[in-house]
Amino acid sequence: MAERTLHHTVMLHSAARSSLPTPAALADANAAATGLLTDSLGRPLRDLRISVTDRCNFRCSYCMPKAVFQTDHPYLPHSALLTFEEITAITRQFVAHGVQKIRLTGGEPLLRKNLEVLIEQLARLRTPQNLPMDLTLTTNGSLLTRKAQALKAAGLQRLTVSLDGLDDTVFRAMNDVDFPVRDVLAGIDAAQRAGLGPIKVNMVIKRGVNEDQVLPMARHFKGSGITVRFIEFMDVGHSNGWRMNDVVPSAHLLERLRAALPLIALPAQSAGETAQRWGYANAEGQHDTLAGEIGFISSVSQAFCAECNRARLSTEGQLYLCLFANQGYDLRQIVRSGNPAADNERALSVALRAIWQRRQDRYSALRGQAPAAQETRDSTAQKRIEMSYIGG
């Protein structure tokens, strides 16, 4: 029955969708989930990023530039969004296949009504080893003051807040909706008071726009228990006008920071970690854990595809295997097939296994090998999904 479901009801293809794995792949993928799934390059499935809305109250120029995302922008209708129950049913199968970390994102995830209900459901999931999920969320922080306590009570453990500078004029220009820095800082305080932690702060750097904010940001959060991560401006999607010239390579930032701060390299904490870690050193040259650390996410200058263990689920239930993918797999069709829940679960499990096993995405690594494509976007850019649709 589940086999029939996959072949006849679940069409994982359309103009922007990838085709269903071949019958041979599906037959091969028939075994039960073991939590040990690897892709065609030997990368396990560990991290699932779930976008819960494609809407946002900010218009960051590197993500949702105002000129493109206007008031009449065709956002997804409510009926297209996965319900919380559908998200949880899909996530349960990802967890059975090895996912240990779940990140809620968007758009702005805190705009999704009753998000706490979804967090409660996801917090109850357990790995095949009966361990709880590492459950986190990325937010622009604008609604955190109001929501931090409810998020914690629902079972959220930690979170990442995006903040692109401390200078109010610079930050208001970057979010392009005149949102003040002080309200994001108040949100971060509220999250700390609610016991959410460790907290990370993401800062995207655009040359000539906020690079002068890097040192003040590092200094401000030093010793606060909060880790700032400096992110290279990426060529995601097709509407943010990306040019290589706007990217400040992490190596340059590190050089500037080391001239002012005592930094030492720290080892990665886990396989597939996106950030390179640098800690503040004490007088003996050892890591001063109270002073904390900073991180660099160098997706443009130093690709980390070789260890990429992340899958992404869009707001409407499309599974993407890479941030730069232009085709997804329609998992919503499976959960809305009308078949009994147990059949859908099995169909999801079989599909996930087959899809992940044949994954070979490594966009950033390939871009790094084709220097000409580094100057501007490559020819596939027009079809690529937007960051606000799939989440970071």
Ligand code: SAM
């Ligand atoms: N709205 C939330 C926020 O801003 O934190 C969550 C979604 S946002 C798409 C997730 C992360 O992606 C944010 O930290 C954001 O700064 C980052 N981001 C968005 N566009 C980017 C780009 N072109 N290059 C690098 N990072 C980007």
Ligand code: SF4
């Ligand atoms: Fe919104 Fe986050 Fe994109 Fe900024 S980065 S526009 S806050 S989704």
Ligand code: SF4
């Ligand atoms: Fe992973 Fe794709 Fe980014 Fe490479 S480019 S690290 S495969 S998301």
